[in-house]
Amino acid sequence: MGLTITEKILARAAGLEAVAPGDIVRVKVDLVMGHDVTLPLGILEFERMGAAGVFDPEKVVAVSDHFAPASNNAAADRIKMVRDFARAQGLVHYFEPGCGQSGVCHALLPEEGLVLPGTVILGADSHTTTYGALGAFATGMGSTDIAAAMALGETWLRVPESLRLNYHGKLGRWVTGKDLILHTLGRLGVAGALYEAMEFCGPTIDDLAMSDRFTMCNMAVEAGAKNGIIAPGTKTEEYLLGRTSRPYEALRSDHDARYAATLEFACEGLQPQVAFPFSPDNVRPAREAGEVTIDAVFIGSCTNGRLEDLRVAAEILRGRQVARGVRLIVIPATQKIYLQAMKEGLLEVFAGVGGAVSTPTCGPCFGGHMGLLATGERAVSTTNRNFVGRMGHPESEVYLASPAVAAASAVVGRIAHPGEVVD
Amino acid sequence: MSTLRGKAWQVGDNVDTDQIIAGRYLSLTDPEELGRHCFEGAYPELAEGFAQGDVIVAGENFGCGSSREHAVVALKAMGVSCIVASSFARIFFRNCINLGLLPLDCPSAVEGIEVGDEVCIDPVAGKIENISKGVVFDFKPLPPFLQEIIAAGDLTAYVRRQLSGARGAEVRR
Numbered sequence: 001m002g003l004t005i006t007e008k009i010l011a012r013a014a015g016l017e018a019v020a021p022g023d024i025v026r027v028k029v030d031l032v033m034g035h036d037v038t039l040p041l042g043i044l045e046f047e048r049m050g051a052a053g054v055f056d057p058e059k060v061v062a063v064s065d066h067f068a069p070a071s072n073n074a075a076a077d078r079i080k081m082v083r084d085f086a087r088a089q090g091l092v093h094y095f096e097p098g099c100g101q102s103g104v105c106h107a108l109l110p111e112e113g114l115v116l117p118g119t120v121i122l123g124a125d126s127h128t129t130t131y132g133a134l135g136a137f138a139t140g141m142g143s144t145d146i147a148a149a150m151a152l153g154e155t156w157l158r159v160p161e162s163l164r165l166n167y168h169g170k171l172g173r174w175v176t177g178k179d180l181i182l183h184t185l186g187r188l189g190v191a192g193a194l195y196e197a198m199e200f201c202g203p204t205i206d207d208l209a210m211s212d213r214f215t216m217c218n219m220a221v222e223a224g225a226k227n228g229i230i231a232p233g234t235k236t237e238e239y240l241l242g243r244t245s246r247p248y249e250a251l252r253s254d255h256d257a258r259y260a261a262t263l264e265f266a267c268e269g270l271q272p273q274v275a276f277p278f279s280p281d282n283v284r285p286a287r288e289a290g291e292v293t294i295d296a297v298f299i300g301s302c303t304n305g306r307l308e309d310l311r312v313a314a315e316i317l318r319g320r321q322v323a324r325g326v327r328l329i330v331i332p333a334t335q336k337i338y339l340q341a342m343k344e345g346l347l348e349v350f351a352g353v354g355g356a357v358s359t360p361t362c363g364p365c366f367g368g369h370m371g372l373l374a375t376g377e378r379a380v381s382t383t384n385r386n387f388v389g390r391m392g393h394p395e396s397e398v399y400l401a402s403p404a405v406a407a408a409s410a411v412v413g414r415i416a417h418p419g420e421v422v423d
Numbered sequence: 424m425s426t427l428r429g430k431a432w433q434v435g436d437n438v439d440t441d442q443i444i445a446g447r448y449l450s451l452t453d454p455e456e457l458g459r460h461c462f463e464g465a466y467p468e469l470a471e472g473f474a475q476g477d478v479i480v481a482g483e484n485f486g487c488g489s490s491r492e493h494a495v496v497a498l499k500a501m502g503v504s505c506i507v508a509s510s511f512a513r514i515f516f517r518n519c520i521n522l523g524l525l526p527l528d529c530p531s532a533v534e535g536i537e538v539g540d541e542v543c544i545d546p547v548a549g550k551i552e553n554i555s556k557g558v559v560f561d562f563k564p565l566p567p568f569l570q571e572i573i574a575a576g577d578l579t580a581y582v583r584r585q586l587s588g589a590r591g592a593e594v595r596r
Binding site (some may be wrong): 024026038045048049050051052141142144145147150151152156158194195224421 | 469484487492512513514516517518521522538565568569572578579582583585586587
């Protein structure tokens, strides 16, 4: 019986020939990541464990991205705790805005060449699933688990059942990875892949740009999945070229691998999607949104703050105006993206239409800082969660969409299909 | 790991972590205090009558919802020795192991145990005996290293022991 890519990665990390869903295995981890929200708690447990040092200073990554640049005194202290830990442990990779490379962790780690196909990556953040886009097994865990992994370089995992999601058909103009994953969430529901590995495959995925693949794997967790994964191919190789010189093995699922279920998605004719409050699976086509007027638009985050996202948003906003009464906030996900967007004139477009452009941070996505929503306000956001109060006041509303829909909505002043703005 | 013996208490399907410990108690850090509020809204009789060492028998997807570790802390402090369920939510299952509470997947036992039955569990042999009814159910025991984590008390204690063992070995060399 063949194995899925997820099973192959876990078997290898466990030093076994094969594993089967339900097996509990002990695996070596290749990378452990924590950030300024989860790492402070993890550091305390790490100290309680009596660990003298992390298992490998090259394989433990700390990122100050949620609260950084510090928005208040408590945040400043938490960031300092992470920074001091990174320094004391001699971590090779510590990132913070204002001191070199920085950015939102899930955009940053792949960009820095830290994510390799076939590896096992743990992050103290649920959206760690993002790295599966490069053919890695990556999942989120709690602070205590992360503390143990930092100390030992290993963890235990229950091998998940795999769900095969097969996409075919050419995507229409303005239809992106965000629309694919929102559509998928609408079909599966928020517990539709509970505990499972979501394996995205098929001709549509083969043609899909890396940025879109990251978006899809990022939101696999919104279906309850343990990991999202895409087998490495030509696009993966191209992405890794120049980012890493470390060797890796591009594992793929066997033809006779066993799946809990296989779902087919016909993408021909799929329309841009919007997830209405208060759940990422409350999805409908943007054209059927009705008259939903908005107060703010946020383009950024680990889901959709990449260069490709900014390019499409700028294409729609260039030479147009943001509707009166709408605030536009654009946050490139990393410093490199920020610089490149500057060179390409994208930031000028955003600033030119009156938008606020910020240094990389998770800020508004989790209701942290940099543009929270007031009572009763509505935002179209390129982020990943629209739970009650996620981006500010409990009575505010978040509508999740692609950067194209977000930019078009900024121009029109209500949820809009990009085709309403651009011919 | 030693054998566990206690009285069974039943709860339903999809019991979420808010039912186990409500959000308003999350600012508490003292396990005893958390334990006093465990299940108080959702299952008041259980909260009232639960004795040290008793067992919770649950349906599908036990512990779904928030990842709060407070839920496991509260259950342990209330005296829960073991949870037998048809299935567990992923993060809760991890948190149980990491905080030293035994989660057992055994749908047949869930079918065959009623409230008040006296049960005896052998985690190593993989047997749940319903003493009151004279029936035994088999389950796949947790792998030895997960049993070790639970036996050590919690993941932090387990890692501490593992690390000091490793350092001891280095010194001996």
